[in-house]
Amino acid sequence: MSAHARREPRGPYAKGVSRRQEILEAALNLFAERGFEGASLTAIGEAVGVTREGMRHYFRSREELLLAVMAAADERAREFPVPSEDDTVLSRIIASAEHNANVPGLIALYTTLVAGSVASGNARSRAIFTERFEDLRTEIAGAVEQGQARGEIRRDLPARAVASLIVAASDGLSMQWMLDPRVDIVEGMQLLRKLMLP
Structure with a gap:
């Protein structure tokens, strides 16, 4: 038996993983198409024939x-394409902002879950988002340092602080946009990008 064959889920477990x-996938599509309110548990279940x-x-x-x-x-967002001729941390920030502006249902879901995670009794959600933010800051800080080494980003900016600011700007603009669609997320992130240029 090959190593690949040993790793493949089989039987009822494989069906469960596939169904999950x-x-x-159905939930992601519903949040993107119908928004947060239109992606109820009932609607998600109906989309895949599950009560x-x-x-x-x-x-x-x-x-x-x-x-x-x-x-x-x-x-899914990690697979979002960025033009190869402009594959810098700054261009990825803008591409991410443009992508997020097209999926308001997922932005609403994200904002709701983050807000709920700080409420008492939600230790599991809090731990998940605390780790998520830490991982995100670490990833962005590493990309910022690489951009600084290539001369794409000001070298006098502390990478870790820049990473925190990028996350704060992205989340804050997204929240404002949910309340008032006139807020331009992409414009705000592009301004942040300009402030980081050498």
């Missing part, structure tokens, strides 16, 4: 499903 992924009660077989709670959807959205 199908639910996540609301049946959803608990794959996700123990609504929170678990929504956190899994958020993680899947993060993975």
Whole structure:
């Protein structure tokens, strides 16, 4: 038996994993198409032929499903293409902002989950988002340092602080945009980009 064959899920477990992924894909599409309010658990279940009660077989709670959807959205966003001739941390920031502006339902989901994570009794969500922000800051800080070494970003800026500022600007602009669509997320991130140029 090959190593590949040993790693492949088989039997009922494989079907469960496949079904769970199908639910996540349906949820991502519904959030993108119908927005936060239109992507209820019932609507997600109907999209894949699973009852609301049946959803608990794959996700123990609504929170678990929504956190899994958020993680899947993060993975999908990582695959978002950036023009190869301008593959810098600054161009990736703008591309990410443009992408986010096209999926208001996922922005609403993200904002709701982050806000809920700071409430008492939500230790699991808080831990997940604390780790997510730490990983994101670390990743962005590394990219900033590389950009500084190549002369694309001002060298007098502390990379870690820049990373925190980028996350804050992106999330803050997204939240303002949800409340008032006249707020231009991309314009705001482009201004931040200009302030970072040498």
